[in-house]
Amino acid sequence: MKEKISDKYSALLHATLTMVNNRGFHDAPMSKIAKLAGVSPATIYLYFENKQDLINKLYVEVKASFCSHAFQGYSTELPVKKGFEIIWYNIADYKLNKLEESMFLSQCDNTPMIDGESIQEGLKHLQPLLDLWERGKKEGIIKPISPYLLYAYTVYPLSFLLAMHVKSLCEVGGKYRLEAFQAAWDSIKV
């Protein structure tokens, strides 16, 4: 019965996600995380080395889930624009449907709360997108610019839209999604 690791492990990860989202890392005490997970504080230390380890593990897990969603239905056989479209919409869907996870990732990527090592770990899984862009450049479809620029103008803006969506300042539904994709594509197509 090794199935899917103890459910307390997952409960703790999820409790941490919620606490850190709502109160920030600085105000998410182990005692409250434990209570939210329905577990004793001491139990946390059966599954995690310490608070930092808990956060790191959560980050890596969420990032992995994000990347796995991103490439659903994608194949390297697809034409560049079609492939990009699929990945982009996957990411947009993820940000829209997994608000908590997405907010957590934003917070992690803009604070010194995650170890550099874990950041590297989480970044690995994005390679297919980089490869796709490389192909697009070779075919003269995508501007010959740094992948960081490509990411900054296509994927990263979604984080902002997510934040506005959470604050109920901005819709991200049907029409807007199309407009957003169009803007992303216009910024990088040659």
Next chain:
Amino acid sequence: MKEKISDKYSALLHATLTMVNNRGFHDAPMSKIAKLAGVSPATIYLYFENKQDLINKLYVEVKASFCSHAFQGYSTELPVKKGFEIIWYNIADYKLNKLEESMFLSQCDNTPMIDGESIQEGLKHLQPLLDLWERGKKEGIIKPISPYLLYAYTVYPLSFLLAMHVKSLCEVGGKYRLEAFQAAWDSIKV
């Protein structure tokens, strides 16, 4: 001698900026902030109500400085594209030259560490840019889409490039700046 408020006030703000940038809000104790500012812990409470107030005041001040830089040399008389170009380059310069301030703003905008009230306060000063976009739409130069989208695809990407720059993963010098501007403009021009 009211000149520019006690220099301990500024020293404390600056020390807080550094501490929060390097260690995060959760690990920026008042005692260390005080030491870095060359001041007793008790002195902080002569200038600020408490830690939250200290952070809020710092946020509002930095945000104001950011916005003031953004509109240097800009006038509502300018043609839309030229006006946008000036503002965009101002912002890019700010992000490049005021790394600490910019990183701090990123952190604030992605964590629950700032009071909603102070966020509102800091957002006020961006109005001229919104007005410019409105004019651009009327003239048929800029896509008729939500200002949130416009912001997401022109200004917000700079935050990502800044983060990469700080991690020495990405240059933001001359040529790249032009490419970045081009991508920003392409994404919103009609």
Next chain:
DNA sequence: ATTTATAAAATGAACGTTCATTCATCAACT
């Protein structure tokens, strides 16, 4: 089947530390 022995998982209370904040006192200037 039931009991007994052993290991594993989980816990509440306690520990030492660190934190934000306060307080009694001080030095400098009026």
Next chain:
DNA sequence: AGTTGATGAATGAACGTTCATTTTATAAAT
């Protein structure tokens, strides 16, 4: 003498973590 700005030391609360112990699961022996 009195006011002001500043302080180092003190304080209580809260934190992350550990520990002695209990509870639950596992297996062996009857």
